[in-house]
Amino acid sequence: MSAVIRSSVCSLLLLLTALFPWLLLADSGESGGQGLVTVGDVRVRLSDHGPVVLLSAEDKTIPIFVDHTVAASIQSALTAGKLPRPLTHDLMHTILETLGGRVVKTVITLKSGTYYGNLTVAFQGQEKIFDSRSSDSIALAIHFKAPILVDRTVLDAAGRTVPESKPQTL
Secondary structure (H helix, E strand, O other), X not given: OOHHHHHHHHHHHHHHHHHOHHHEEOOOOOOOOOOEEEOOEEEEEEEOOEEEEEEEEOOEEEEEEOOHHHHHXXXXXXXXXXXXXXXXXXXXXXXXXXXXXXXXXXEEEEEOOEEEEEEEEEEOOXXXXXXXXXXXXXXXXXXXXXXXXXEHHHHHHHOEOOOOOOOOOO
């Protein structure tokens, strides 16, 4: 990567964080002392209320409702499928990867009934944490094969035990 491009990207990142400081979170510890749990399985399903992303950790599943575009992006990333045109997450993945950046992890939190994503991005030896919609941070983490983490308190509060489905015979 040329020095001009590298310099431009650094300038852009500095400008964004100067203009929108709320995008950059202070790295003050994400777990609130409870501990983080790694999500072992991510699935996209269609429900009566629209698309839902199911995050499974340990013996619980956390449902996060998303819009159709995000669901398509996540499903495409999970299956290594190609959509006819790149969606926003595909574009962000391509830009970050081309410029030498990568998503390191995302931490999903729950505040007042709303899920949030704290997306950790590594670029030029530094890591920055960005506030995002949980669905966007999940999509980017999957694109980069980065871990998705949830706070133990979120898993305990929002996680549901899903009974194993019995095989059906026709």
